[in-house]
């Protein structure tokens with residue numbers, strides 16, 4: 309489902325510092341959107357607004373044409389720190405999400421679905437009974453992704469989900485999310501926060517770069533289907549390389565503005 313943001317400004321309650329100012333965003337159903345920008349520029353804040361955890365100070369924020377009022381299972385969230393309850397097993401964490409979303413479905417059927425989801429994210433059935441502390445970071449994030457895709461929200465908000473992972477695990481999970489997103493007939497709309505230009509170019513169909521203080525959109529780039537790249541072709545496409553240079557230059561310019 310699409311998101312339309314018009315002239316949005318935002319300050320956290322009890323403060324008068326503007327974090328976001330005159331922000332405009334237009335995202336269509338099924339797009340994979342990456343939010344790029346320097347640390348502290350307001351990417352997570354924007355995600356919290358779309359999640360319904362904060363409300364705009366002024367301006368318009370519409371989800372599927374309607375204003376957002378509070379959090380909803382229509383918009384799943386995946387955090388960098390996995391967001392798993394430490395006292396529940398991995399399987400129970402995934403099951404909890406399914407029970408909340410599908411309260412009328414038989415528990416045994418939901419449990420079966422948890423095993424299917426574990427398999428879909430490349431985890432052994434034995435993981436069901438493990439506590440999060442017994443799992444590696446990559447395994448925990450696979451569980452969080454299984455939970456998010458299991459809930460089957462039309463929109464997924466991912467806040468630097470791979471930021472704490474090593475490069476190899478990160479690459480595997482990028483491929484996993486892309487393949488889960490790509491194989492769905494009705495694709496989820498994904499908002500994915502990252503600092504990493506190459507990650508954004510690999511994953512997204514649409515990139516927004518946010519500038520700092522207060523944050524606003526400094527670049528809005530859609531990646532046409534014919535220029536979608538894979539890990540192996542990432543550096544072959546001239547159009548993508550030009551876009552990469554543009555993104556890196558804008559990011560550097562934004563850092564320089566801040567330093568001066």
Ligand SMILES: Nc1ncnc2c1ncn2[C@@H]1O[C@H](COP(=O)(O)OP(=O)(O)OP(=O)(O)O)[C@@H](O)[C@H]1O
Nearest residue numbers: 320323327345346347348349350351352353354503
């Ligand atoms: N609850 C809060 N109350 C007041 N200010 C906040 C709150 N949360 C974040 N901020 C401020 O809002 C600004 C934007 O923070 P935000 O976490 O959205 O940035 P970010 O781009 O996601 O950063 P990073 O990439 O480092 O995660 C920062 O200056 C931060 O200090």
